[in-house]
Amino acid sequence: MDKSLCFYFQVHQPDRLRLYRFFDIGNDSQYFDDFANRTILRRVADRCYLPMNAIILELINKYQGQFKVAYSISGVALEQFEKYAPEVLESFKRLADTKCVEFLAETYSHSLASLISAKEFKAQVKEHAAAIKKHFGVTPKAFRNTELIYSDEIGAAVADMGYNVMLTEGAKHILGWKSPNYVYTNAINPKLKLLLKNFNLSDDIAFRFSDRSNPNWPLTSEKYAQWLNEAGKNDEVINLFMDYETFGEHQRQSTGIFEFMRALPGSVLANTDLKFRTPSEVAQQHQPVAPLHVPFAISWADEERDTSAWIGNELQNEAFHKLYELEKAVMATKDASLISDFRKLQESDHFYYMCTKFFSDGAVHKYFNPYDTPYEAFINYMNALSDFKLRVEKSAVKSAGKAKKASK
Numbered sequence: 001m002d003k004s005l006c007f008y009f010q011v012h013q014p015d016r017l018r019l020y021r022f023f024d025i026g027n028d029s030q031y032f033d034d035f036a037n038r039t040i041l042r043r044v045a046d047r048c049y050l051p052m053n054a055i056i057l058e059l060i061n062k063y064q065g066q067f068k069v070a071y072s073i074s075g076v077a078l079e080q081f082e083k084y085a086p087e088v089l090e091s092f093k094r095l096a097d098t099k100c101v102e103f104l105a106e107t108y109s110h111s112l113a114s115l116i117s118a119k120e121f122k123a124q125v126k127e128h129a130a131a132i133k134k135h136f137g138v139t140p141k142a143f144r145n146t147e148l149i150y151s152d153e154i155g156a157a158v159a160d161m162g163y164n165v166m167l168t169e170g171a172k173h174i175l176g177w178k179s180p181n182y183v184y185t186n187a188i189n190p191k192l193k194l195l196l197k198n199f200n201l202s203d204d205i206a207f208r209f210s211d212r213s214n215p216n217w218p219l220t221s222e223k224y225a226q227w228l229n230e231a232g233k234n235d236e237v238i239n240l241f242m243d244y245e246t247f248g249e250h251q252r253q254s255t256g257i258f259e260f261m262r263a264l265p266g267s268v269l270a271n272t273d274l275k276f277r278t279p280s281e282v283a284q285q286h287q288p289v290a291p292l293h294v295p296f297a298i299s300w301a302d303e304e305r306d307t308s309a310w311i312g313n314e315l316q317n318e319a320f321h322k323l324y325e326l327e328k329a330v331m332a333t334k335d336a337s338l339i340s341d342f343r344k345l346q347e348s349d350h351f352y353y354m355c356t357k358f359f360s361d362g363a364v365h366k367y368f369n370p371y372d373t374p375y376e377a378f379i380n381y382m383n384a385l386s387d388f389k390l391r392v393e394k395s396a397v398k399s400a401g402k403a404k405k406a407s408k
Helices: 034-062 073-085 086-097 118-136 152-160 200-206 222-230 257-272 280-283 312-323 325-333 335-343 348-352 363-368 374-407
Strands: 001-011 070-074 102-103 141-142 165-169 183-186 193-198 235-241 273-278 290-292
Touching: 001 280, 034 073, 034 086, 034 257, 070 086, 073 086, 073 118, 086 102, 086 118, 086 325, 102 280, 118 152, 141 280, 152 183, 165 280, 193 235, 193 280, 200 222, 200 235, 222 257, 257 273, 312 374, 325 335, 325 374, 335 374
Parallel strands: 001 070, 001 235, 001 273, 070 102, 141 165, 165 193, 183 290
Antiparallel strands: 183 193
16 A cells, blocks of 8 residues: 655744834834844744755755655745845745645735634635745645644635645544544535644654653654654554754754754655655545544644634733724725734734743743743733724725715
8 A cells, every 4th residue: 555654844933023012002113023033033044944955955856756845834934034034935946946845825924814704814825825826936736724723614715715635733632533644534525635743753853852851762763764664554644744943943953853854764765665745645645534523623732732822811812803803994994014014913923922821831832932921922912903903093094084085
């Protein structure tokens, strides 16, 4: 039986807010911390994106098309690459030229629009697909939502947009006794095939690679290939989904993560029956075994694998709903600057910083977080949102005045 191994990497950097005080409301509409965004992007580019892209290119050339991977790069990350690190964008273009890399569609702003606004969700997916076409010359065929957020309804909406394969989490509470190592279908529209993350094997690299308390440390490519072989014995496909920043940033170069990745394809190809495939190739190669019923949204975040990392407390819910209450008014202005800021304010990271979980997932929530407390994050965001609302209202009054003049 032909078996597949699918590597998918998430690439995203948010537009972090500057310290936005109460007294700035109505006086200063510059919300974003360009210095912090540039500094962090340059750091991650040097530690992760540039060295890792060089390794992926080296492996594709070495194995002459037998090694393949997939990326989703958020639209806001693409914008930051253009502004602060054009060489990163060029290195992704070189990967695109190999035809061994698939670029996936997602929301342009790495937003949570799929949970609240079908119209905005669709608009952002369209904008993101256009950006991928512009930069890499390809139109995405496979889809992954922000943070792998998925439900039956979201999947049906994605299928209606013309996508035939979508990635999500192999959440235990959804799968029950079933294995994530098969292709499934959307419960509403069976034309949409689903690829599920094998979180145990993915997290062995993403979270446990450098954990010296882990009985399996150190993790070698031979050991990992053996685990893949065992996992794939009776199953069809193993999906390894993770943040790209795993390499060099979360797991520093000193841990040996780059050497591990350099050696892995050789170990897999020599010691297993698995073939590296992109998500679209996996969907073509394997027949789905069953529909997957997901009535409530799941994601790849935290132990709960739900959306509570972003809209799980009162702070997050208030900020989230206050933002989307403005959607209709923002779009009515047709003001490119307001629409751009509206989409940047939708980035899921802003809500993630307001998370009040301090137990098993606390360390994950502190990474890249510019705030000392979730309450600070909330106050800062609501101050910026208050100013944004004033601008929207001012624009609406201006438009109404123009319309009145024109009708005279």
